[in-house]
Amino acid sequence: MAGVDWDEDDPFEEQREQAESPMRRLIFDFGRPYWFSMTVGLISSVFARALDLLPALLLAVAIDSIFGEQAFHEQVPLSVLPEAWLPASETEQFVFVVVVVAGSFVLGAVFHWLRNWGFNSFSQDVQHDVRTATYDKMQRLDMEFFSNKQTGEMMSVLSNDVNQLERFLNEGMNSATRLIVMVFGITFLLFWLNPQLALVSLAPVPLIAIFTYIFVQKIQPKYAAVRSSVGKVNSRLENNLGGINVIKSSNTEEYESDRVNDVSRKYYNTNWDAIWLRIKFFPGLQVISGIGFVLTFLVGGYWVLMGTAPGPFTGTLETGVFVAFIMYTQQLVWPMAQFGQVINMYQRAEASSERIFGLMDEQGRIERDEDANEIEVRDGRVEYDHVSFSYEDELHDSGDDDGHGHGHGDGDGDDDNDDQIPDENLIIDDISFDVDGGETVALVGPTGAGKSTVLKLLLRLYDVNEGAIRIDGQDVRDVSLASLRQSMGYVGQDSFLFYGTVEENITYGTFGADREEIVEAAKAAEAHEFIQNLPEGYDTMVGERGVKLSGGQRQRVAIARAVLKDPDILILDEATSDVDTETEMLIQRSIDDLTENRTTFAIAHRLSTIKDADQILVLEDGRIVERGTHAELLQNEGLYSHLWGVQAGEIDELPQEFIERAQRRHARTEISDD
Incomplete structure (x- = not known):
């Protein structure tokens, strides 16, 4: 079956290529803390396998001495022991062999138990550390990384790839140790018993x-x-389950089933390509291994039966030695066939480890200085100084406020450059503004103007390409990320809630708050009344992503979370987009109390919610084209006044130029999204 080339579509291909010595790092970097359990597993496996070889050796002794004519103490396996240690009578010799064989089984069982404990303990500990370390690294990567990866693909690394490592560390290393001991042990014993026949038995090696x-x-x-295709299946399933409401309401179950069938079929083809090679390899390996057994039986049987050495061989071959050869050769066939399984598990683990360690080695654009000083917010003054920004790889932002078509301008509202070809790389184009401590600044503009990106730069979810952002004179790049983000409260348009209770979601990030503080924050966000009406009040489970709450209820919980945090700087990104006008009025009243004497940034499409802002910045194509108060901007009759007219229902009174520019913006956004 022809292979499917998934490497071109592997979202982690770049990371895989950058991974250096992934298997060495797995064993030595992550395995070093657990050397004791690994050592116990390895040593116990060696002794357990060595004891597995003893019964066949003693059977050869019994056949040739107890049931044959050769002296007990002259047997090759016993020649290393002093004659005084060995029993003289046949009965005592028989009992001796039985006791030693029984003891080897009992002691072997003990070593097998220790082996299983050692390898399982080692593999589980390493698997746990790798998964948590990979997640920790992943969550600290820049937002730009997440904009280029799907959730299912990242889940595949944390789940499937890490589990693949556990299988190799347990089964793979266990089988590898067994194989090494059995092959070398049997090889040694065969040459010890009869070097000539040993060459026949080992000929297929x-x-x-x-x-x-x-x-x-x-x-x-x-x-x-295969590892790449697993991630694509997970991505499709995660995407569909997350959008199940849209699927049902759109009556597209059959369409989505076809899409899942398509991606699953591609995984099937890719996996079957690997399976087809395996099912051809293992039987072939077993046939080659079996050749040694057949040759041993043929040559050794003739040797014993005829009593003379065949062909170039010399000497005699005892019946017991021949039986031992048959048993050892048979034991050798399975380890030889297992060698392919070990290689199979190793290759799977290596493919997974490349993705894991490639991700761990990922370098973000944001430089993190662990020794940076904590930020000191005194007045809350914020300064954007000639800030420009572009995405490095993908000029696409997950929010609907961060567009891709961007022009050049001086930021003074001059529209003379509208017909120039925009620089598609720029999301934010040379913007400057100051915000005094305690002021409320609103960012407005059409979809794709770059409003959300402006505030993400303040949070250092991205770093500026040019210019600087300062808080009370401190460049945000020169202070610790933890202290910077701790000083800010963020309420986004997508009010994400974690699986848990209402209280747990309100206290997220402020974990030490007591119930009284939580209730006060909920009241400030106009959330207390509806929370009390929930089945278990603040202890009600909200479901995954807060699915049991309405959009407006989720937003009020998110606002309560920000209120409880009591930040120095508050960022509201469409914080009331999912509530009705009456609830919006109540929340807006609470927000007014919350923003008093606190530097606040607000993004809003509903211009009525920000008309009382101290300063309004109007963005278009990544530039500030207007600034002023609500009254001043209405008098300018520019972009802001036209947007106000749209919301006031005065569409027929809008100038044709505004409509044409809106059409051009919409077309550029659609092209960039495609």
Whole structure:
């Protein structure tokens, strides 16, 4: 079956290529703290496998001495022991063999238990550390990274890839140790018992080595493709389950089933491509391994049966030694066949570790100085000094306020450059403004103007390309990220709630708050009344993403969270977009109390909610084209006044130029989204 090349679409291809020595780092960096359990597993496995070899050896002794004519103490396996230690009578010799065999099984069981404990403990500890370390690294990456990756793809790394490592660390290392001990142990015993026949038994080994090398070269890229396809399946399923409400309301279940079927079929083809190679490899490996058994039986059987050495061989072959050879050769066939399974697990683990450690090595654009001083917010004065910004890879922002078509201008509202070709790389184009402490500044403008990005730069979710942002004279890049973000409260348009209770969501980020403080924050956000009416009040579970609450209720919980935090700087990004006008009036009254004597930034499409702001900045194509108070901007009869007219229902009175510019903006946004 032809392979499917998923590497071109692998969202982690770049990370995989950057990963250096992923398996070495897995074992030595993450495995070092758990050396004790790994050592116990390795040593116990060696002894357990060595004891597994003892019964066949003692069976050879019994056949040739107790049931044959060869002296007990002259047996090759016993020749290393002093003759005085060995029993003289046949009965005592029989009991001796039985006791030693029984003891080997009991002691072997103990070592097998220790082996299983050691490898399982080691693999579980490493798996836990790798998963938590990968998540910790992932959540600290820049927002730009998340804009280029789907949730399901990242979940695939944290779940499927990490689980693949656990299988290798447990089953793979266990099987590898067993294989090494059995192959080298059996090889040693065969040469010890009869070097000539040992050469016959081990003749297929070079063929196995060549066969396995070819398999490794072919299977490695196929497993990398499988890991990528798993992420795509997870992404599609996560996307659809998250949008189940839209799917049902749009009556598109059949369409989505076809899309899931399509991505699942691609995974099927990719996985089957790897499976097809495996199912050809393992039987072939077993056949080659079986050749040694057949040759041993053929040559050794003739040797014992005829009593003379066949062909170039010399000497005699005892019946017991021949039986031991048959048993050891049979035991050797399975480890040889298992060698392919070990390689199979190793290749899967390597493909997964490349994605994991490639992600851990990901470098963000935001430089984090762990020794940076904490920010000192005194007045709350904010300054944007000739700030420009563009995305490095994808000129696309997850919010609907961050567009892609951007022109140049001097920020004074001059529209003479509208017909110039915009610089598509710029999201924010040389903007400057000052906000005095305690002021409320509103950012308005059409969709795609860059309003949300302006405030994300203040939070350092991204770093500016040019210029600087300062709070009370401190460049936000020179202070610690933790203190910077702790000084701000953010309420976004998408009021995300975590799975848990209402109280847990309000206290998120302010975990030490008591119930009285929580209730006061909820009252300030006009949320207390509806919370009291919930089945279990503040202890009511909100469901995943807050699905059990309405959009307006989720927004009020999010506002209560910001109120409880009591930040120095408040950022409201469409904070009342999901509430009705009556609730908006109540929340706006609370927000007015919250913003008093606090520097506040507000983004709003409903201009009525920000008309009392101390300063209004009007953005278009990443530039500030107007600024002033509500009354001043209405008198200018510019973009703001036209937007106000749209919301007032005065569409017929809008100038044709405004409508044409809106059409051009809309067309540029659609092109960039595509």
